[in-house]
Amino acid sequence: MSTILVTGGAGYIGSHVVRQLSEAGHKVVVFDNLSTGSPDALIHGEQLIVGDLADRERINTVLRETGAKSVLHFAAAIIAPESVSLPLKYYGNNTRNTLNLLEACVANGVERFIFSSTAAVYGIPEGGEASETSPTVPINPYGASKLMSEGMLRDAAAAHGFKYVALRYFNVAGADPQARMGQRTPDATHLIKVSCQAALGMRDCVSIFGTDYPTPDGTGVRDYIHIEDLAAAHLYALSYLERGGESTVINVGYGRGSSVREVVDVVQKVSGVQFKVVEGPRRPGDPANLVAQASRIRSLLGWAPKYDDLTTIVADAWRWEKKLFEAQKK
Structure with a gap:
């Protein structure tokens, strides 16, 4: 090989x-x-x-x-x-x-x-x-x-x-389900990581940029x-x-989206922490929805997801962030 x-x-x-x-x-x-x-x-x-x-x-x-x-x-x-x-x-x-x-x-x-x-x-x-x-x-x-x-x-x-x-x-x-690895990037901007850090007390709050989009709850939807x-x-x-x-x-991608508010709610549920959430105006250039049309990867590569569940994604991310937080405190 x-x-x-x-x-x-x-x-x-x-x-x-x-x-x-x-x-x-x-x-x-x-x-x-x-x-x-x-x-x-x-x-x-x-x-x-x-x-x-x-x-x-x-x-x-x-x-x-x-x-x-x-x-x-x-x-x-x-x-x-x-x-x-x-x-x-x-x-x-x-x-x-x-x-x-x-x-x-x-x-x-x-x-x-x-x-x-x-x-x-x-x-x-x-x-x-x-x-x-x-x-x-x-x-x-x-x-x-x-x-x-x-x-x-x-x-x-x-x-x-x-x-x-x-x-x-x-x-x-998300992260490796066994918490062997995950996102280490300092000053990360990814919503799930940011929300987990807020639940750990590493950030004062989580900001929601835009609550008036034409989506079910007014916040942006992502895949x-x-x-x-x-x-x-x-x-x-x-x-x-x-x-x-x-x-x-x-x-x-999975071909379906979750809103910013849905993600924040799931992180609060998984972590058990009701961290502060601040609503603000839209950021320039942010689309209301961005979701994959994801049929080609399935038909051409034969790929099928195993972790297509927001709670699973958040739970694995949360497990990793807690491990990383504890290691950084030592």
């Missing part, structure tokens, strides 16, 4: 994928600059190479020496509001560094490439539901940087003969997907390519 190179494999999503790959018997090498990732997330002794994709010579050397024929690319900056104030950081880290990686992949005969993309490429889809054929009109540099990377990937694959799957994530949440189901999608995508599947773009 050939080596798989995982960039950003010590981060939140990447580490869950790395663990599942290792548990499936794959040999995994992780390439990560550890700006947001942690070596502690690599629990099966995977090889970690500390490096940055801005270093073109280093990534070329790594691919040449490992002989990896499959690359899973997670390394990126991912905070949409930050991308508005620091656009060049996002075009540099997300777009230019993906170009560096693609050049190294072509030079070293990589055959399969799985790309961590985002629903942010859709911007604000009409009707609040996005299919893979929906218009891609990103509204921030984060979404634009990922869409540009998708374009480079498509064109490079066509010219150089390798195959790829670009997975467009919706709202990733939350458990990290374990998202991670599994990458193994299904890899298997699809190994069987000779053609390059494609696939949404990764």
